[in-house]
Amino acid sequence: MTTHTANEEKRDERFEYLPCNLCGADDYAVVYHAAPPDARKVTSDNYSAASFHILEDQVVKCNKCGFLYINPRPKSEMIVKGYSDAVDETYVSQSEGRLATFKEGLARIEKAYPQKGRILDVGCAAGFFVKTAKEGGWDAYGVEPSRWLAEWGNNNLGLNLKSGTLEEAAYPNNYFDVVTLWDVLEHVPDAAATLKEIHRILKPGGLVVVNYPNIGSNLAKVFGRKWWFLLSVHLYYFTPHTIKKMLEHNGYEMVVHKHHYQKLKIGYLVFRVKPYSKALFKVLNPLVQKLGLADKDVTYYASQSLAIGKKK
Ligand SMILES: [Zn+2]
Structure with missing residues (x-):
């Protein structure tokens, strides 16, 4: 080095x-x-x-x-x-897998915050988590920079998502019980500023929920430069140690840290192989189509972790 x-x-x-x-x-x-x-x-x-x-x-x-x-x-x-x-038809096409993942995510949150209340999803995309939380009895909000995605969610999922950045939404002080960042913190231009703004709008004792690709995981170590989460969109690479420090520096105590499992359709996972290996994609894709597996949900662990911080 x-x-x-x-x-x-x-x-x-x-x-x-x-x-x-x-x-x-x-x-x-x-x-x-x-x-x-x-x-x-x-x-x-x-x-x-x-x-x-x-x-x-x-x-x-x-x-x-x-x-x-x-x-x-x-x-x-x-x-x-x-x-x-951004116009993200591939994102929207994965709605069922995302809904299943979010149901489990919500159950995890309710374990830590059983009283429910007002919840905000930052970078909510088309609002699949907001919909899940609303159906689970929460007063659910979402904010999303992509106008196309926010509009898609409002038109197709019957939500009331705000389009713009978190800062532009200018929520009141001490307003939310829980704020979630699903696959978002590693994308935002200033992660510390985002956590500070969330701290402002959370009630005392409220929770910030962050899932992130864990570069300290064994999978990341084994794959090195070929680790699939090394992407231009991922500006920050957290480990369990640095996410804890990041939460602490911005006014939280880390109360939960665990593996984060996801569900997606097999067809979509195969599609994700393509930029890495066209040869492998050419073998897998027809096979998956032929066996009728493309629409099957799989649960997988891809080195993502979930951290929950409590506002001090
Ligand atoms: Zn440093």
Whole structure:
């Protein structure tokens, strides 16, 4: 590993160079090098709820606290624009698998917060979790930067989702019992700022629920650079240690940390193999279609973890 500080590097105008979002230090070592600049496509199309544009960016590790993040990265405006403009039919097509995953997620939340109450899903996409929570007896809200997804949820799921960023929604102080971030914290331009804003709108003792791809997991270690969660859309890479620190720095106590299981259709999982191995996809896809497995739900553990923080 080579050590750099941001000001020593030759800078590319399309990118911004950032200090550590966890401890503020501007002192890091490169863990994964970026693809050569000429080979890279830097466009807002890389940013959407279901984007799986494989990582071409540089991943660094903070020398002070060990936090892993993409640095430098495309400017925040481009990232937010990408999410605002996103049209995600592949995301919406996975509604049944997502509903099943969210039912289990809600049950996990109710274990930690049995009294129910007012819940907000940040980056709610088309609102499948909001719908699940509403049916479970919660007063459920959702906010989503993609106008297309929020509108799809409002029209097709009968919800009242807000389109825009969390900050733009400007919810009142001490308003929510629970705020959820399903596959979201690693995508937001400023993870610490998002957790601070959630802290403001949570009631004292309220919960923030975060699931994240765990780069400290054995799967991440075994697959290294080929780990499937190393994506351009994932700006931050948490471990159980750094998520705990991140929660603590922003006013929470971590009260739950566990494996997070997901459900998806087999056909969709096979589709996700394609960017990694066209050869494998060509073998698997006809097989799955022939056996009629494409629409079958599977439960799988793909190195995701769930952390719950309680507002102090
Ligand atoms: Zn740090």
